[in-house]
Amino acid sequence: MILKQLKITNFRNYKSLNIDLSNKINIIYGQNAQGKTNILESIYVLGLTKSHRSFIDEDLIKSGELSAKILGNIEKDSIISTFEIILNRKKKQYKIDNDDIKRTSDYISNMNIIIFYPEDLDLIKGSPNIRRKYLNLELSQLYNNYYRVLNDYNKLLKIRNEYLKRIQKNIQIDKNYFDIITEYLIDKATFIYRARNKFINKINNYASNIYKEIMKLDNFYLRYKTNFEFKDYSEIEIKEQLKAKFNSEINNEIKLGNTLYGPHRDEFEFYLDNNNLKSYGSQGQQRLAVITIKLAEIEIFKKHSKTSPILLLDDVFSELDDEKKNNLLKYIKDDIQTIITTTDLKNIDEKIIKHAKLFKVESGTIVEIKEEVK
Numbered sequence: 001m002i003l004k005q006l007k008i009t010n011f012r013n014y015k016s017l018n019i020d021l022s023n024k025i026n027i028i029y030g031q032n033a034q035g036k037t038n039i040l041e042s043i044y045v046l047g048l049t050k051s052h053r054s055f056i057d058e059d060l061i062k063s064g065e066l067s068a069k070i071l072g073n074i075e076k077d078s079i080i081s082t083f084e085i086i087l088n089r090k091k092k093q094y095k096i097d098n099d100d101i102k103r104t105s106d107y108i109s110n111m112n113i114i115i116f117y118p119e120d121l122d123l124i125k126g127s128p129n130i131r132r133k134y135l136n137l138e139l140s141q142l143y144n145n146y147y148r149v150l151n152d153y154n155k156l157l158k159i160r161n162e163y164l165k166r167i168q169k170n171i172q173i174d175k176n177y178f179d180i181i182t183e184y185l186i187d188k189a190t191f192i193y194r195a196r197n198k199f200i201n202k203i204n205n206y207a208s209n210i211y212k213e214i215m216k217l218d219n220f221y222l223r224y225k226t227n228f229e230f231k232d233y234s235e236i237e238i239k240e241q242l243k244a245k246f247n248s249e250i251n252n253e254i255k256l257g258n259t260l261y262g263p264h265r266d267e268f269e270f271y272l273d274n275n276n277l278k279s280y281g282s283q284g285q286q287r288l289a290v291i292t293i294k295l296a297e298i299e300i301f302k303k304h305s306k307t308s309p310i311l312l313l314d315d316v317f318s319e320l321d322d323e324k325k326n327n328l329l330k331y332i333k334d335d336i337q338t339i340i341t342t343t344d345l346k347n348i349d350e351k352i353i354k355h356a357k358l359f360k361v362e363s364g365t366i367v368e369i370k371e372e373v374k
């Protein structure tokens with residue numbers, strides 16, 4: 001998948017921007033606070049409808065303007081489609097080839113984007129919530145029914161929790177309805193557990209080799225942690241364990257007014273040999289661990305959707321020593337479109353610069369630089 005052309009209007013500090021991108025490596029460079037990340041963010045929003053760094057869509061609209069627009073021409077299997085997002089202060093509109101797309105899930109499964117940005121280190125250091133969000137986002141891009149099931153799960157969970165609180169307060173409830181909700185919840189939970197387990201296994205198929213190539217260390221892997229000890233993640237096994245748990249724990253759940261078991265309590269950990277990188281790893285080891293799982297995802301996306309995702313790397317070089325930087329660049333092969341931001345071209349191998357398309361950003365304007373004079 002290639003983003004051929006990007007046009008943005010009134011997005012962040014850009015009044016308007018129109019660039020043609022290379023299908024290989026693109027480097028966006030410039031000083032701090034000029035608008036490098038904003039460009040990556042616009043591509044991310046174009047693909048996933050939400051920003052990776054702001055919950056509030058209004059932040060994305062240029063100050064003093066009422067709406068922003070991002071448009072991208074995407075080539076996939078030799079067909080070019082136009083993706084478009086229009087952000088107004090109150091609502092968002094998605095279009096593919098000028099057709100309005102009503103459901104977010106129908107839109108976001110069309111574009112595959114993988115991003116690495118500095119705050120991604122929170123994937124290791126931060127709370128389990130961040131890791132669950134990551135799983136959900138990636139799985140929504142891979143399978144368009146995941147997002148729907150997850151939404152259903154969250155709705156059912158909310159209803160079930162309300163019921164538990166009512167029972168706790170001795171308010172009369174419809175027991176049959178409560179049982180049906182629990183049964184549906186188990187159904188959706190089973191789907192989510194299986195999808196997450198499959199995804200983590202897939203990451204692990206590639207991650208150890210990638211980590212070794214870049215970091216020169218063996219035995220890197222992710223460990224999926226659930227409330228349960230599932231042996232084979234079969235539907236029957238998961239359903240049986242969940243049912244048994246809900247039966248045995250019902251009094252505790254009523255006491256706390258909360259559903260205590262399920263994928264909303266999931267977690268995963270980063271390991272190197274038998275060491276948890278959260279407490280054991282150096283900054284560089286942690287950073288490369290996160291980059292590694294993103295690179296492993298590229299392989300998963302390639303296999304799954306038969307097309308390479310678009311790779312966005314925000315400020316990735318400033319944190320790595322020269323050897324690791326070059327190992328990483330060597331790993332990013334020519335068959336994936338990559339858009340990298342950096343403050344300094346000196347960080348980057350000359351050979352790469354020669355073959356890359358260079359863009360210089362200065363306070364919300366961008367120019368393509370044909371040949372960088374050093």
Ligand SMILES: Nc1ncnc2c1ncn2[C@@H]1O[C@H](COP(=O)(O)OP(=O)(O)OP(=O)(O)O)[C@@H](O)[C@H]1O
Nearest residue numbers: 012013032033034035036037038059060061062063
């Ligand atoms: N809604 C907005 N309207 C106008 N300007 C905005 C808006 N949101 C952010 N900006 C401006 O965008 C600039 C930051 O852009 P960006 O984060 O892309 O910088 P950067 O080039 O990536 O910098 P760094 O190298 O520090 O990461 C800031 O000057 C900020 O004031």
Ligand SMILES: [Mg+2]
Nearest residue numbers: 036037314315
């Ligand atoms: Mg930035």
